[in-house]
Amino acid sequence: MALEKEKQRLLQTSRRSGYSSIQGDSRPTSQKRLSNGKDDFAVAFTTTQPVTYSWENIEIYLETSQGNCFKRSPPVQKRILDNVTGCVRPGEFLAIMGASGAGKTTLLNCLTFRNTGKLKILGQRFLNGETVNTDTLARISGYVQQDDLFVPTLTVKEHLQFQALLRMDKYLTYSERMTRVGQVIHELGLTKCENTMIGNPERGIKGISGGERKRLAFASEVLTNPSLMFCDEPTSGLDSYMAQNIVQVLKNIASTGKTVVCTIHQPSSEVFALFDRILLMAEGRTAFLGPVSEALSFFSSQGLPCPPNYNPADYYIHTLAIVPGQEIESRKKSKEICDAYESSQAGQQILEIVKANRSFKLSESQEFPLDEVNVRKSPYKASWFAQFRAVFWRSLISVLREPAVLRVKAFQTIFISMLIALIYQGQTLQYDNVRNIQGALFIFLTNMTFQNVFGVVNVITSELPIFLREHFNGMYRTDIYFLCKTLADLPVYVVFPFIFVTIPYYAIGLNPEAEKFFIACGIVILVANVATSFGYMISCLAGSTQVALAMAAPLIIPLLLFGGFFLQNGAVPIYFDWMRYISWFMYGNEALSINQWVGVRFNDTVCPNGVCTGEQILKNFDFDPNLFYRDIGGLCGLIVGFRFLAFFALLSKTYRKN
Structure with missing residues (x-):
């Protein structure tokens, strides 16, 4: 008898909650396209499908x-829940x-x-x-x-708009989504702080209070009713x-x-x-x-x-x-x-x-x-292009709204480049100065590497928890996040390397031809992006900042040794020779050296017959001028290769057991 009463109660609840089958449409009222304008839209988001x-x-x-490692015993099962039954x-x-x-x-x-x-x-x-x-x-x-x-760099309203674009059903128009955002902001008492950045005290970004953050978390879920x-x-x-x-x-x-x-x-x-x-x-x-x-x-x-x-x-x-x-x-x-x-x-x-x-x-x-x-083939409510637009918009905002980070990067780039210019200034084309010029070129490579690898590691690992939560909520694909993050960061890793080379280039006394200058800038930009890709890979493999930072230096140092500055290419032991081909230091150093010395001739009493040529200098360092385009291709290949590895490492984190 009690069982029959409960069945009747469930059936009555489903009828009271707005379930409908008008014209064969089996969707709940909250998912129907209503035809009477804004009032009907508001009704659609106040009715609720009954769930027991x-x-x-x-x-x-x-x-x-x-x-232990010496003696293995069969695993023991610990019971955490014991015959729990319930209903809501x-x-x-x-x-x-x-x-x-x-x-x-x-x-x-x-x-x-x-x-x-x-x-x-x-x-x-x-x-x-x-x-x-x-x-x-x-x-x-x-x-x-x-x-x-x-x-943290989004405002409360922008965060909810981003959620609305990716989590609400496709049949809703943009204006209807924004109307729903306004409703939720009002319902949860977020009107006062809707244009305030969310913030993050740990990163020094002031924002909303703890209670407002919690209400915003509810608003993000209530948005889709x-x-x-x-x-x-x-x-x-x-x-x-x-x-x-x-x-x-x-x-x-x-x-x-x-x-x-x-x-x-x-x-x-x-x-x-x-x-x-x-x-x-x-x-x-x-x-x-x-x-x-x-x-x-x-x-x-x-x-x-x-x-x-x-x-x-x-x-x-x-x-x-x-x-x-x-x-x-x-x-x-x-x-x-x-x-x-x-x-x-x-x-x-x-x-x-x-x-x-x-x-x-x-x-x-x-x-x-x-x-x-x-039967849905895709767990995502937004199309690929809709996901791309929304995630790319947010990624750009994240870059542009952290002026403190950009200022630190700018200060770091300008300060170190000016320091290099002061230390190496006035290097004339004499045989005794060749080693100094090569040292300056190698400093370009090492600074671009460490500055960008460690900068990327801190950013990516801090965003991974947000990415994983939003991905598992069915908001956007892994490739969308990775592509948008890469494109949004790209201008930073082009502009700052260009500035870094520009300041000390002529002060040091490097090859004064305009063509050589721009080629040197391009090589350093490629090296900076290889380092960035390597940082992506380390971050996605490690998953946490501490582990990524611990991994980065031990992996970079061996590659640094094969850059041709501490050890000539011809002196590398055969069983380590393969490591040269994954070292961007080797490609970058050889390409910069070729760009600097090919076509250069100067008189010096130390030189054989009193004349030194760039080709002789390159030969002394075991660099081959004919391999310039191979070096450029190697840098481009490492950019693509490291990013593919980073993407697959990130993709592996999104797989979970059902």
Whole structure:
């Protein structure tokens, strides 16, 4: 009887929530093109597709290796979640609570199909009676993660516009997307800061407050009007007032008919009062799942009444926690509570609701569009060119809006180039000065290498977490991000190398012909871009700034030794000879030397017969003038080769297990 009532309730909920089959269109109202203008557009984004999400007999194990490098033992399975069953329905706000290590974050990761690669998961998850998968869930849900990751140089409004261009359905026009952005800014109280840069205190960029950042994270997910919302610790790092403000936002979202699930740690009594239902966890098991008002009576029935004037949330968490020094008694008490819940009326009612959702199927006229999601060939809502326009626009803004970085690069380039000019100034074309001139050319190469490699490493590794999150949210492709990042950075790695060569070139006394000057600038620009490509590759392989910086120097130094300055090409041991051909120092040094000395003749008593030629100087350094175009081709090949390796390394990070 209870099962039939639950089926009827689910069916009535689906009818009240705006499900429609007008003229054979099985899409929910929130996805239809309405014909009456702005008012109908507003209605389309206030109606919500009903979603009942249930999970049944969820068990999660983590395999841990045993033994050491000398003796291996079979891996041991550690159970993290034990037979967890639950359900959340449209219009409900469910809070998952428990002490540290209770399993609440693991359960949320399981429900959202995230961060579960090393875990063995058993059990079933159902969305409106259908078995759910990653693509289906991502299509109709939003996920606000604990860490707020934003591009700091964008304003609040620009960030939401970027999200709207890539995450909203294709049938919406640009003006409709921007209208929705304005609605969300107003709904979440971001009007005051909509034109303020998001900022990043760690990078010295002032921006919005912590509470505004959290509301912006919600705005990014609410923008597409998802039917199901997940939040991981939404109040972390906020004061009590701001925490209550954020939870009130979630409460308002649930009141529109959406299904909201969040994990939360030590909520205040005011925040606790905003929850519709709570899921208390202890040692990976369900200690209670039901309305907030029924939790007090359940614990009282177990002889654990909450004291007067005591925050119920604190009491539940403290009661279910494993107290240090009292582990045996704490685990025994938690087990008794979990066992009592399973046999209680509240526990049996949840089982009936889950069973009803599992067997519940909407009729054909109200079919839930899971099939449409499953057959999609592409997980992206925007076309390739739309993705390119949006990501390239953001990449350009990121470069142009960090004047401090550009100023530092400019100062570094000008200062070092002037220092080189002062040190090497006035080198006349005499045999005794050849070594000095070669040293200046080699300084061009080494400075361009280290300056650009380490500059790229810091930028790329800081953006990787943002890229991975947005990519997994189905916003844009890996090749789009990599191409846009490359094109946006290209002017910087052309202009600064040109300035770096221009300042000391004539002060040093290098080959004065205009053609030779521009060729030297071109070679240094190519070397700078090879170093940039190498920095991309290191960053994408390492994934973190610390690892990338640790890898960079040991990989650069061996290539530096084969540049022809410390060791002549002909003296390289045969078993290391192959390393010369992946050294941009060798290609760049030989090309700059050929450009400097070919066609040069000067008189000097030290020279044989009193006359020195550029060809003789090149021969002394074991450089071949006929290999100039090979050197240019080698530099271009290294640019392309390193970037391809960087792209494939980045692509490998986007693969994850289903």
